[in-house]
Amino acid sequence: MTVTSVRTPRSSPPSIALIVVAAVLAAVLLVPLGYVVSVVADVGWGTLEPLIFRPRVGELLVNTVLLVVLGVPLTVLLGVGGAWLVERTTLPGRRFWAIVLVAPLAIPAFVSSYGWASAVPSIHGLSGGLLVAVLAYYPLVYLPALATLRGLDPALEESARSLGLGSWAVFARVVLPQLRLAILGGGLIVALHLLAEYGAFAFIRFDTFTTAIVVQYQSTFAGPAAGALGVVLSVLCLTLLVGEAAARGRARYARVGSGAVRAAVPVRLGTLTAPALLALTALGAAAVGVPLASVVRWLAHGSSWSQPELPSALTQTVLLAGGGAIAAMLVALPLAWLTARHPGPLARLLEGSSYVAASLPAIIVALALVTVTLRVLPGLYQTAFTVVLAYVMIFLPRALVPLRAGIAQAPVALEEMARSLGYPPLLARLRVTVPLLVPSLAAGAALAGLGAANELTATLLLAPTGTRTLATQFWSQASAIDYPAAAPYAVALILLSVPAVALMYAQSRRWGAR
Incomplete structure (x- = not known):
């Protein structure tokens, strides 16, 4: 077995231009965090305290913390359990169930909440919030767990069995520790989504910090009360980031070589086959069946498709989401290049700024941009540029991660060969490296575009007057209890999401197969 290594050119320092561009972009990305700090400084602790x-903040804190503390373990249980069933057992129809388990990602959380609220009008409170959120977000743990399981060396499990461990003991003592990074990463993403979600919880009348901030914004236009709630919410988000980094530790999970080339021997479910199939059927029905059935039922009421704003909303969604995806890739490129080709403390610092900005809820990003544009750049207030900038801040990691991986895997030797033939450095990169990055560019753009198309809170607050996206039109109709009129927008959102979700699923399987 031959192991090859790709040399990273540490000897050639990054250009000053690359560092300046990356630093400027990082500074812009930190505007939301600066807004939170400025709220404390401007309003003063005497006013904020x-x-x-106050009791209302205590209620919101209890609701939000319980949502995260209960919701994240449930998503981990469903995500890891589902991935293990379809990847490591003799479950019948594993490929079918693998697709069913990822399907909820194609249904925005607020559309899922709409489906449940129309099917079960009594749903509300913490129990309702947990039901909707867990069903909508467990695939964010399922996908990385699935990729990790596909990439595990089966020899580890076989060695454990040879020592006398049973199937469940092997899972608990060998497989589960290898899923630590997938669980922590997926759990962090789920937790941040839970803190940032607005539409799904507003539908079922469950108050969190984000829903309360939106209400305060609408009544006081980013007054001190909204700023105080934003400070608490930001502290919660940053605490999650620090906690996840500490829990991740410095343990190494990589192996040298390709490991065993054969597939793992699946665990026989035996008498547990029927309960497993029943559980997956119930999960698929709850996460996918109920929302889709509700949408179809409301579509059947009258002439739902005759919505004059639908073509315009579809066009504006594609334009804004497409602009956000392209802008995110342009911003991600210098940051990813610096991190992949010139790793070091500076690169990690600049890259980390993108994760800090993206960890803050969309409502904080929107309030920050409202404040900055009104005070500093009033000409940009409620413009398409501000909306696209918000999309970049919120969804940049979706573009950065696949692009960084693509740059890291592009052989530097090919560039050096092109330069030895007389090509200038920039032309060598355009002719040699950029074509190799097309899959990563496409994946990052698709993922960022998916998030932008489904983004609701920032779009509601920042979009120019008269702007109609599928998400805002859906929200307008559904919040007015006109469910038949909202159904076509829900269908359009789901159809727009399917290609990106399919790409995410395919990428997870390819990554795990390496």
């Missing part, structure tokens, strides 16, 4: 330490 009674607004923060």
